[in-house]
Amino acid sequence: MTASSTLDSPAADSVTLDRFRSSRWRRRVAAVSGENHAESTADRILRRLGLTIGLAGLIVAVVELPDIADQSRFVAPGWTALTVILALGWFPVLAVVSLGRSRRVIRTVAGLAALSFLAAMATIPLAYSEPTSDASSVWVYRVLALGVLAAALAWRPPLSVVYLIVAAGEAALANRSVVAGGTTLSLIGDFARAAGLCAMFLWCCTYALASAARVDRESVIASKRAAAVAGAAARDREQARFAALIHDAVLSTLLDASRAGTESPVLRQQAQRTLDQLDECRGGDTEPDHLDAQSAVGFLRSAVHEVNPGVRFTARRWAGLDDLRLPVDAAGTIAAALAEAVRNSLRHATVPGRSVRRTVTVTVSAGGIRVVFRDDGAGFDLDRVPADRLGNSVSILGRMRQLAGGAGFVESQPGEGTTVTLVWGGGG
Incomplete structure (x- = not known):
């Protein structure tokens, strides 16, 4: 799949994070997670x-x-x-x-x-x-x-x-x-x-x-539930992939073999391809405790639409650079933080007299994932939010801070909407 003209490159991801740090009017409320910084x-x-x-x-x-x-x-x-x-x-x-x-x-x-x-x-x-x-x-x-x-x-x-x-x-x-x-x-x-x-x-x-x-x-219970859902989705996908392999490769090869009266080079090649595919499945190339790009995007889309189906969801993937292997516990943490951001927007971003536009953009590139939630609602002054406000500090930033390889950012100004950015860079 080719990327659209608006798709950021891996280098642009770094530039975007630098802008978060240096922008004058956007004040970051974020903490990059790590084993030495995780704190309950x-x-x-x-x-x-x-x-x-x-x-x-x-x-x-x-x-x-x-x-x-x-x-x-x-x-x-x-x-x-x-x-x-x-x-x-x-x-x-x-x-x-x-x-x-x-x-x-x-x-x-x-x-x-x-x-x-x-x-x-x-x-x-x-x-x-x-x-x-x-x-x-x-x-x-x-x-x-x-x-x-x-x-x-x-x-x-x-x-x-x-x-x-x-x-x-x-x-x-x-x-x-x-x-x-x-x-x-x-x-x-x-x-x-x-x-x-x-x-x-x-x-x-x-x-x-x-x-x-x-x-x-x-928080632990919510993360475990999300991880269980993600794991079930991954297992279902593996079962569907294996069933498709049995039907499209194994059974068709056996059927062709039963019909062929003499040795066929085409049949030998087909049989070899089928054996190679079976070896890949046996080797566990896709582990049930990790999600690839497609499964991760689908899981995050389900988490958002479970809160509000009206949120516009867009996924972007770089061809050749979307080899994502996202642990299910990391996927659950990101999904829980994203769902809380959507709920916060529904509670606090309402503007009398007009509808508020809410979007989620997921970008997969170079073994990492970036999730951006935006609304054009009421916004708020970050300096006036108490440090122990659970909606931001615990449910969103706290989750991302405790996720190895993750980071969370909240940007907002009164009257200019809110942007929540969740990043995972392969620390799992």
Whole structure:
């Protein structure tokens, strides 16, 4: 098949990607995937929470410094420094490791910060020989949420709840050791206030981590379903090809052989061609876990038209350069990201008073595939889209980032439509 005059060459593919990077008015929201860069949603949320909580520890140290200095007047030298180091010393470390270390390291440091915070509160009754009349509450009591948030990062919810109860009780006892005139009723009140406030922080953190894990699970399920569909399509195509070979080659050769009364050179050549074709099938030249150009295009077309049959679908292939071998899991990932782009357009690109034109163009060349979805709808400002917006960051770009050899690009401007580009370059 020959390419049309609008078909880009392999060199043009590189030029197009360079334009995505350098264009003034188009701002790319993209991430090229790779084994070293693939990161789940749960890991990203854990990393961001760790950085936030670690920086919060630094901010608390600055804000509470006047009260820390004031309350240190009533204790022996060295106790205040020990308490501050135990309570807040691990939080800067947590902020640093959250920037680039593994999930296990972040959880380990968070667990150390939580346990160290408990140890800091345990030093309060030892430091104060008697309550003081100048303090309304000990400073660690007011920042108990830091220890609870660290526990939420480090451990599962049941253990975090146990930590909350223990920490709230210890904070109430520490408060009673500092504040004069404490009673049993005030002790219960201190415990209730600390536990109630920290429970809200614990719930928010736990819910964020659970939601991120659920997004990862749903993404894996969707990819497996798409891969299963692609694999079934590939198997059906192989069965049809084999059935055609049996009918057109094997049976026709046997029929000619039964009719020929004498040896025929033509019959020998036909038989040899049939044997060669059977050897190709036996050799598995087309593996069931890979799609060729035709199967990949058909699979992507089905994914788009399942969402909206009205989307115009165009396929372009370079003659002699369309030897695509696309893994079915990669095909499923691309199809899922493409379907989400179509759904986003249907939800958000509507323009009152006119119809929105939507097109998908698939280009196969040099062992790779490029899928471009365009609409001329409302468009949007990329700078105003939150970084954790699931439609773009997870469902489209997140999928492509985790696909070896893949890349995802989203371009848009208000009033100028949206273009989503998905590229796979043989990394599977």
